[in-house]
Amino acid sequence: MNDRRDSLSALPLRENLRGKSPYGAPQKSVPFALNVNENTHPLPEAVQETIVGKVASVVGGLNRYPDRDAVELRSELADYLNAQVQGIDLAYENVWAANGSNEILQQILQTFGGPGRALLSFTPTYSMYPLLAAGTDTDYVAGTRGSDFSLTQESALEQLAEAEPAVVFLASPNNPTATALGPDVIEALYEASEPYRTMIVVDEAYAEFARDSTRSALRLLKGRERLIVTRTMSKAFGLAGARLGYLAAAPHVVDALQLVRLPYHLSAVTQAVALGALAHAEDLLATVDDIRAQRDRIEATLRELGFSPAVSDANFVFFTGVRDSQALFEALLDDGILIRDVGIPNSLRVSAGTREETDAFLTAMRRLAPEHVLPAGNGASAEPPATDSPTPDIAKDTTR
Known part of the structure; x- marks a missing residue:
């Protein structure tokens, strides 16, 4: 193993990747x-049968590229969110999908982060955030939480002013602590970040499991052009092996992300699996x-x-x-x-x-x-x- 590490260090790696360890569990x-x-x-079984049917329907066309914009899937995801969260009105233009919400977060940093820009998050939190920052050559600022792992509005605003980041990642519910973030903190961060034009990203990977009194940040999207809410089908939908994540945001944010997405990044099979699952959301x-x-x-x-x-x-x-x-x-x-x-x-x-x-x-x-x-x-x-x-x-x- 040491020989492998020595060989790795001999390669012309980017300096911000030296000494890093890959994601692992x-x-x-x-x-x-x-x-x-x-x-x-x-x-x-009924869900499995529908998914198998959806996949079978695209197998004959695998010699052709899939819909690179995944319009049908994005429309179904928008309908799902509208049904889940009262008071929002999303269309497919508000939604973007990729291979897991990790790819969504990576695309956000590719678009709004990069050299000379910083990502702020508040630790302890999801350990992929600094790895995604390193992979996109974005400076990572590890903010802090209280001794009880909470994040107050006052503390968040102080750390925002000090870091002046291009992007803020807020996991809610947070991983590993499982605690949700109050909408007042999100709103305050959004308003205070206006001078820096910071993109505020709320990572809601576990949102479907939240207690009934917990409010989704999706309710805050209207009128906030720099706010993004990310979701995944890995958790509540039980599709960890399918790799499907998505976001909701203003349409021009989705347009911006398409500047960095790889062509045909979401396979026809992945789209079919997700559509089959959404047909059985209930x-x-x-x-x-x-x-x-x-x-x-x-x-x-x-x-x-x-x-x-x-x-x-x-x-x-x-x-x-x-x-x-x-x-x-x-x-x-x-x-x-x-x-x-x-x-x-x-x-x-x-x-x-x-x-x-x-x-x-x-x-x-x-x-x-x-x-x-x-x-x-x-x-x-x-x-x-x-x-x-x-x-x-x-x-x-x-x-x-």
Whole structure:
């Protein structure tokens, strides 16, 4: 491995890529994989049949390029968002789609970031943000959150004024903490960023799992030409393997992104799979309520056991109060349960899976808690890590 690293360092890499590690997440064969925030419910048979039919309908034309603008898919995505969030009125011109929301975020930085420009985000947060910044030669400014991982309006505005960034990424719900951001913070950042013409990007990868009282930033789009809201079909729709992400924004933002998108970037097969899934949106989203119920079970049980779980608006739970994160991680792994060490002291993260998976995790935690819970008053609330990146390499987060 060292020889490979030596060979890599000998290449004429861009300087901002030297010493970087590629995105990675543990991939282990275990009975209960609860580490990458997937929707662990399998696709219903009716959905599978529709998707297979949609794919079959395009196979005969794979010798031709797909619709490079994905107009039908973008129209269906706009209709889906209009149905999900009352009071918005999006058309296909407001929507853009790509291979996962990671590609969407990359295209945003290709368009509005780049040399001499900065991306601001607030750590700990999604670990792909600095990697996307490096890949687009955009300076990454790692802003900070409070000791409870919250982001106040006052703190956000102070950090914005200091950084004067070209782009701000706001994960809401945030990963790894699962906490949602108040619309007041988003609105304040948008207004304060006018002198810098900053693009404000709200990453809503987990929005469908949010609590009923949590408001989507989609409601803020009207009249805000520099606001972008990104979504994915990897989570609530259970299409992590299909790779389909999308955004909603003003039409001219979509026009701008097409300046950097690769030609025919979204395959005919990917578009067909997504259209098949959207035709069964109601069936697929039926799993969301069950996942939220398992999430709430996890929160309540961990609190009873003496840990400190954050109130989650996502399909996972972040909890502090762990005596030794690595030790508990390994103890669970010995039981065939893979969760996530996010690199934050005394903290771990677990995905909310099916009832069976949740039962397995909670049964193990009840047995392990006496040895692994950190007594109150002994640092149960961990401070954010003092690093230049959101989290150490071990905390590489979920692909979207």
